[in-house]
Amino acid sequence: MAKAAPEPDPTPNEKPSFDGPPILPRVATGEPAAINECYDRFGGLVWSLARRFCANPTDAEDAVQEIFIDLWKSAERYDSSIASETTFVAMIARRRLIDRNRRRQRRPPMPTLPEQSAAPEESIGQAEMSEDVRLAAEAFEQLRPEQKQVLRLAIHHGCSHEQIATTTGMPLGTVKTHARRGLIRMREILRAQGKLVDEAGNRPGGDEA
Template sequence: MPELDASDTDAATRLGELLVRVAAGDRQAFESVYQLASGRLFAICLHLLRDRGDAEDVLQEVFTTVWKKAGQFDPAKASAMTWLSMTARNRAIDRLRAAPPRAMDDLSVIDDLPDADAQPPVAAEQASDRERLARCLDTLESKRRALIRAAFLDGSSYEELARRIGSPLGSVKSWIRRGLGQLRVCLEQ
């Protein structure tokens, strides 16, 4: 069975129906959900965790959660893929929070790190870039500015933003795309 294509509404509907069957304990439906969604969910885990082994472990946890909690899926609140993606994202974030800070094996690399205080011209240029970005952000309409900040500075997904403001996903993507275009034009001046 091929992986789910986001533009295929029939497949999205089928995925929702499969989750309902998984909630009833249907193992074949569970296998189908895995085949349809595992690639995308693995990509989410890998993007957040940056480690293939951790991403594989979290993906397994995600599907254990799906098997146990498929009854919590409500198609009236979100699409099946959104529910699955949020489950994967939340599990990956839980893994990140639970992990101890990674220690440096060889502290000699500290000597190779640049000292930001020793390079005033670089620090001045970075400050100037930040000021230009802030000025250009201020020229945007407030909704676009808020969406861009939430998406790129806070790390919110487009789906989260659409739910948060109660607007269609396509509209949120368009507003952000247009805002980024305006921002680019402003920064190039």
């Protein structure tokens, strides 16, 4: 166990920020000081995701707690050559949030805005965002319009295929195809740009990472 470092100022940041030196390797070793630092870095990210998926703030607070426990247990799996810490944390958070909603056998109300919005809510060039997130935004713009529409609905609240079919009027099978192919295409684009290499180091076409 590493020696505990002085605890940082507990005052929450004014705005979520994800910059900084790697923290997950320290979390993986159980370093006590990493607990506060991990929360300070990713608390805003996890909270924002939880608020979007959860019906009320109380539920979101419970979800955030569960997500950080998941993160604490999963940190040793993180590989900086595959994705950024931000994306890894978001993946852990999404899994927990989707699973919570699935266990409840209900999902939050259908969003009204996402389907109508033709583009991401804001230009993605945020300084605090990691490069793979910025590239994901660019990759998204390369998808077919139908794939973008379906993925936007699926991603925003974890809407089911059936809900998306109802909202868009697309046949269920078409929704599934757009969702799967769109996401697979996203991964291919990211890999082609040097992001999201698989665990064997493969990129599309068999390139070595």
